[in-house]
Amino acid sequence: MFRNLFRGEKILNRIRQVYAMQKAEKMQELRVFAAQIRLETLKTIGSLGFGHVGGSMSVADALAVLYGGVMNIDPKNPRWEDRDWCVMSKGHAGPAMYATLGLKGFYPVEEAYTLNKPHTNFPSHTDRQKTPGVDLTTGSLGQGMSTAVGAALGNKMDGRDNHVFVFVGDGECDEGQVWEAAQFAAHYKLDHLICFVDYNKRQLDGACEDVMSHGKGIGAKFDAFGWNVIDLPDGNDVEAIYDAVQLAYDVKGKPTCIVLNTVKGKGATFAEPSGAHSSQPTPEQWDEAIKASEAAYAAVKAQ
Secondary structure, eight states: OHHHHHHHHHHHHHHHHHHHHHHHHHHHHHHHHHHHHHHHHHHHHHTTTOBOOHHHHTTHHHHHHIIIIIOOOOTTOTTOTTSOEEEESSGGGHHHHHHHHHHTTSSOGGGGGGTTSTTOSOOSSOOTTTSTTOOSOOOSTTHHHHHHHHHHHHHHHTTOOOOEEEEEETTGGGSHHHHHHHHHHHHTTOTTEEEEEEEOSEETTEEHHHHOOOTTOHHHHHHHTTOEEEEESOTTOHHHHHHHHHHHHTOOSSOEEEEEEOOTTTTOTTTTTTTOSSBOOOHHHHHHHHHHHHHHHHHHHTO
């Protein structure tokens, strides 16, 4: 009997080792993907010369986790009914979404270099009528949260178990519509809804604490509305984000809010130091930023 127990423990240990190795490989893959998203985001916005760099770069890691390790999607069939949905309620982070979708094969990633130009399919804010893979049109802050909740309710009513992920900004959380949607989602027990708050601490007019503070914190507010809340001290850590999503999957009867404490402009040499919301760098600054991002991508790949 003891021999069998010992053999069983060895098998379990081996399974744990294999899982740990597989997870480590997956996390490295996601880190590489995040660096690639940042590089392509800079190229996309750089093709126009100005834009919302700060809030695009801060969500690259979460997008890498969703599209590289979590979501069920089919780039060849963007409207597949059983897919997982991702809604960029903070629609000005569209360039990061475009980079991600292009890298996943929804279209050639270089097509996004027509960002916000005449006849483009890549406007500054995400538009489901134009860009393959964009699930819902956003831009007017707060509305994407409401439509994401509606999508989650619709999927639930149709008997589907797919997930809806939605990104909201910390400045966006000044909008009352965010909290109407939060109350609705908790009341209808939309446990297949996961909201990421990009808590980079800055919004258009300055620091969030100066413009409109959130009292006891954004997480505390979601908790008060009846949500499960996971607060990540490092919202740019792909492994922490991945683990948080897995924990959210196990929660039944309530939606989950994952607060990402991120760095605004992360990886952009001209935006990260100041946390700029929108940037219009010189051509030389763009070249410097893209070269630095290329070097960062190469360094991560070499690990």
